Amino acid sequence: MKKDTKSRLIDEAEILFSRNGFYGTSINDVAKKLGVSKQALLHHFTTKEKLYAAVLEEAANYLLQQLDSIKQSHNKAKKQLSEFILEISQPNDKQLRVIILLLRELLDNQERADKVSKWFLGPWLDALVGIVEQAQRDGHYEQYDPMAFLYHLLGAVQYFLISQPTLKQLYGEEAFESQKKAHMALLVNIVEHT
Amino acid sequence: MKKDTKSRLIDEAEILFSRNGFYGTSINDVAKKLGVSKQALLHHFTTKEKLYAAVLEEAANYLLQQLDSIKQSHNKAKKQLSEFILEISQPNDKQLRVIILLLRELLDNQERADKVSKWFLGPWLDALVGIVEQAQRDGHYEQYDPMAFLYHLLGAVQYFLISQPTLKQLYGEEAFESQKKAHMALLVNIVEHT
DNA sequence: AAACGAACTTACCGAACGGTAAGCAGATTC
DNA sequence: GAATCTGCTTACCGTTCGGTAAGTTCGTTT
Numbered sequence: 001m002k003k004d005t006k007s008r009l010i011d012e013a014e015i016l017f018s019r020n021g022f023y024g025t026s027i028n029d030v031a032k033k034l035g036v037s038k039q040a041l042l043h044h045f046t047t048k049e050k051l052y053a054a055v056l057e058e059a060a061n062y063l064l065q066q067l068d069s070i071k072q073s074h075n076k077a078k079k080q081l082s083e084f085i086l087e088i089s090q091p092n093d094k095q096l097r098v099i100i101l102l103l104r105e106l107l108d109n110q111e112r113a114d115k116v117s118k119w120f121l122g123p124w125l126d127a128l129v130g131i132v133e134q135a136q137r138d139g140h141y142e143q144y145d146p147m148a149f150l151y152h153l154l155g156a157v158q159y160f161l162i163s164q165p166t167l168k169q170l171y172g173e174e175a176f177e178s179q180k181k182a183h184m185a186l187l188v189n190i191v192e193h194t
Numbered sequence: 195m196k197k198d199t200k201s202r203l204i205d206e207a208e209i210l211f212s213r214n215g216f217y218g219t220s221i222n223d224v225a226k227k228l229g230v231s232k233q234a235l236l237h238h239f240t241t242k243e244k245l246y247a248a249v250l251e252e253a254a255n256y257l258l259q260q261l262d263s264i265k266q267s268h269n270k271a272k273k274q275l276s277e278f279i280l281e282i283s284q285p286n287d288k289q290l291r292v293i294i295l296l297l298r299e300l301l302d303n304q305e306r307a308d309k310v311s312k313w314f315l316g317p318w319l320d321a322l323v324g325i326v327e328q329a330q331r332d333g334h335y336e337q338y339d340p341m342a343f344l345y346h347l348l349g350a351v352q353y354f355l356i357s358q359p360t361l362k363q364l365y366g367e368e369a370f371e372s373q374k375k376a377h378m379a380l381l382v383n384i385v386e387h388t
Numbered sequence: 389a390a391a392c393g394a395a396c397t398t399a400c401c402g403a404a405c406g407g408t409a410a411g412c413a414g415a416t417t418c
Numbered sequence: 419g420a421a422t423c424t425g426c427t428t429a430c431c432g433t434t435c436g437g438t439a440a441g442t443t444c445g446t447t448t
Contacts, residue, residue, distance in 0.1 A: 005395080019304065023217035026435065038436085040396055048436065100301055106356045107294055107301075110213065122364055145376030151357070152350045152380055159349025162300045170316055182339030186346055199425080220405065232406085234426055242406065390448085397442070405434070410427100417422070 006044045008034055014055045018097040021104055022052055056105070056120045059098045063124045066095070077134035082191045084128070089157050089184060099158055128154075141194050157187065200238045202228055208249045212291040215298055216246055250299070250314045253292045257318045260289070271328035276385045278322070283351050283378060293352055322348075335388050351381065 003011075012033050016025040027048050031041040045051040067084065074080045088095060105120060132146040141149055160183050168176045197205075206227050210219040221242050225235040239245040261278065268274045282289060299314060326340040335343055354377050362370045 021215055021217060021302070023215060027437095028435080036395095037397060039398085039438090042437070043394090043396065046437090100304065103297070103301060103356075106360055107297060108215070108218075109360050110294065110356065111359065118364065121360060125364070144380060145373075147373050148376035148380045151354055151373075151377060155351070155353025156346045156349040159353055160345055162297075162304065163345070165305065166300055166303050166315060170312065170319070179339075179341050179345075182342035183345060186338060186342045221407095222405080230425095231427060233408090233428085236407070237425065240407090392445105392447075394445090395443085397440100399438105399440085401436105401438075403435080406432100408429105408431075410429085412427075413425090415422105415424080418420085 005034065005036060005040065009036075009041055009044060009051070010054050010058050013051050014058065014097055014101070017052060017055055018100040018104070022048075022108065027051065056101065059101050060120045060124065062094065062098055063102075064127065067124065067127050071131075077131050077138055078140050078191075080131050081135055082188075084131070085153055085157060085187060085191055089161070089187060091161065096161065099161060103158060103162060125150075143194075153187070153190065199228070199230060199234065203230075203235055203238060203245070204248050204252050207245050208252065208291055208295070211246060211249055212294040212298070216242075216302065221245065250295065253295050254314045254318065256288065256292055257296075258321065261318065261321050265325075271325050271332055272334050272385075274325050275329055276382075278325070279347055279351060279381060279385055283355070283381060285355065290355065293355060297352060297356060319344075337388075347381070347384065 009030060013025070013030045016030055016033075019025075027041050028038045030051070031038045041051065045054060066087070070080050070083050070087070074083055088099065091099065102121070128150050129146050132141065132150050136142055136146060164176070164180075167179060171179070203224060207219070207224045210224055210227075213219075221235050222232045224245070225232045235245065239248065260281070264274050264277050264281070268277055282293065285293065296315070322344050323340050326335065326344050330336055330340060358370070358374075361373060365373070
């Protein structure tokens with residue numbers, strides 16, 4: 001049941017790319033962490049860009065799969081949305097890494113705007129918008145544009161997530177905990193009682 | 195009235211750091227863009243980190259100054275907040291660069307959490323929270339925690355801002371324009387009619 | 389048992405990286 | 419007018435970067 005080197009390289013690259021960004025990560029570092037040579041990595045991916053693309057593809061699959069599992073566990077679109085917001089608000093390590101990767105992509109994509117991000121974000125966003133639209137058909141959030149509503153939620157959640165280390169350091173652990181509570185309360189208020 | 199080399203280096207570094215991040219920017223590139231040697235840059239800043247710190251300091255000053263100018267133009271806290279949200283929602287080039295720098299800092303700061311970001315974000319956040327608290331004393335937004343409410347707005351605005359190139363490319367120019375309208379409408383709705 | 393392809397290894401490579409050392413022109417100070 | 423300081427320059431350095439070339443090892447196929 002041991003993972004093969006290729007997928008272990010992707011996992012390790014995901015950690016380092018999310019932590020240090022594309023330019024801040026060297027393929028040598030990735031390979032060394034697994035105890036293999038840099039050329040073993042290049043044997044599987046030929047270039048650094050292709051390794052990065054593999055990481056993004058993996059991240060996209062993760063996001064879509066997560067959404068799919070939520071869809072299967074809950075029938076009502078509104079419940080699906082609130083469950084989704086709840087999950088990404090309290091992410092595990094992997095989820096947090098994927099969110100950071102996503103944000104880095106948005107930043108780096110600022111003028112590049114290449115094709116990689118297209119499939120990385122597109123299907124996931126579309127699926128989410130689909131949920132909001134279904135919820136609207138069920139009679140919720142009707143005063144809002146679906147995409148704007150969704151983006152608003154995503155922005156608020158993800159921005160707070162990546163700010164957490166800074167906020168902790170800025171205001172201390174216990175002050176931060178009450179901030180987090182207030183943040184979650186505001187989120188729940190929007191999703192549940194709008 | 196010509197700017198000296200040092201501040202021109204900061205300006206150019208701000209452009210490149212915001213576009214490509216810390217690791218994606220070389221001090222050679224920065225110097226070359228101004229037609230001076232790399233050692234001219236090192237003469238003024240001694241290390242790349244110090245150049246980066248100078249850029250962050252400049253960015254922090256810009257944010258605080260922007261806020262100050264809004265405070266002086268409007269008396270009521272609620273009006274100050276709505277004006278602020280409006281301004282950063284439609285940023286000029288410099289504002290956009292500063293916002294991107296800020297987001298990059300949050301991402302890179304994820305585990306580093308060093309002192310640099312402390313002064314970079316701290317006073318600005320405190321000033322903004324102060325405005326929200328004043329608005330609450332005037333009878334607005336009373337159902338929310340000030341920090342959570344502010345962070346919610348900041349997140350929604352900034353996340354949408356950095357997504358613009360990707361959204362344009364994903365859905366086309368005219369679809370994006372209507373998304374933007376819906377996004378602005380939602381924002382105005384929150385700030386004005388809560 | 390010969391051939392083969394996948395999964396690596398060691399040995400390199402040129403370019404770019406951040407940074408040091410030394411010098412030099414020109415304005416300022418003593 | 420000699421010395422000094424500022425703002426640069428060219429020359430150079432060791433390290434690391436992504437990537438190439440050429441094996442080697444080993445299980446599988448023929």
